[in-house]
Amino acid sequence: MVDPVLELKGISKKLKGREILKNINLTINPSEIFGFLGPNGAGKTTTIRIIAGLVKPTTGSVTxxxxxxxxxxxxxxSRVGCIIEGPDMYKYFTGMENLEQFAAMKNVERKRIYEVLELVGLQHRINDKVGTYxxxxxQRMGIAQALLSRPKLLILDEPTNGLDPAGIAEFRQLMRKLAYEEGMSVFVSSHILTELQLMCDTVSIVKQGEVIKTAKVEEIQSDNVVEWQFEDVGKAKEILKSKLGLNVTQTKKNIxxxxxxxxxxxEINRTFMNEGLVISYCTAVGSSLEDLFLDLTEGDKIV
Structure with a gap:
């Protein structure tokens, strides 16, 4: 058995009499990319702050x-590197000057700076001012700072905010390199569900301070999801919800x-036909993280 990099057991947090977190249990293993998501106010940021030692839990343990x-x-x-609410850098310093300052605070040898620059792919712009980045x-500079002390666990809160599609793809490749080539575990909170599905090995969904689902991404993708097209899509949605108790997502005008x-x-198609509905087409599709999220949170917005 491999010892986990991170374990949360029975974590709860009360603030002014209100229970923000309720019995959170999470385990992250070596070289695992772990996604953490939930609606706005679900407790994601509080959980991250507890892991980073910025907030004390009311009960429970973090290992x-x-x-x-x-x-x-x-x-x-000392085993953790983290970026919460964006990387903190001096924009009038060059990238190298920023890393040198950080390395001095962490008592990190200079050659490690060049190692992390190679990892994040910034070696050709390191002598430019950060304000021009x-x-x-x-984001890559922030990750470089977090990597200087050779952490076993990298914690990232909304790391792809504001990135264009090319930037998000580059970030995904970097996370895979860190996890699968460098042996680091990555704990990432994001509201971009499709990106988490592409990047993560495991995901946890939190709602109202409780973890309601933890699953391997490959298991989610194998779930049985069906897609239909109708002229009367409103009636079809009502049948699926009221008669069959299913959670429905409308993906296009009539789908x-x-x-x-x-x-x-x-069984389902027979119910449609008994109700006089004409099915334009029907197909089984792979489940998505978005389907699971909407199913479990009953459509709560994720932020």
Missing amino acids: ICGYSLEKEFSKAL SLGMR IRAPIGKLTIE
Whole structure:
């Protein structure tokens, strides 16, 4: 058995009498990219702040690489690199000057700066001022800072905010390199569901302070989801919801999809025909993280 890089056991947090987190249990293994998502106000940022040692939980324990965050705070956090609410840099300094400042605070040898620059692909712009960097480059600089101390766990809160599609694709490739080639575990919170599905090995969905689902992405993609096209899409949605108890997503003007669980396509289509509906087409499709999220959170917005 491989020891986990991060373990949260029974984490709860009360603030002014209100329970923000309720019995959060999470496990992240070595070289795993772990996605954490939930609607606005679900407790994502509070959970991240607890892991990073910025907030104390009311109950429960956090263990990082075998060290208790409560009892061995410095040893536990020495294994962590994190970026919360964007990287913090001096924009009038060059990239190298920023990394040198950070390395001096962490007592990191100079050759490590060049190693992380190679990892994040910024070696050719390192002598330019950070103020001239694109958003994607600043994100890479932030990750370079976080990597200087050779963390076993990298924590990223909304790291792709504001990035264009090319920047997001580059970020995804970098995370895979860190996890699968460098052996780092990555804990990432994001509201871009399709990106988490493409990038992560495992995801957890949190709602109202509770983890309601943790699953491997490959398991989510194998779930049974069906897509239909109708002229009367409103009536079809009502049948799926009221008669069959399914959660429905409308993807286009006349197209809907739903995870059907243990029901068969034949049973559902027979119900449609008995109600006088004409099916233009019907097909089984791979489930998406968005389908699962909407199903479990009943359409709550994710932010």
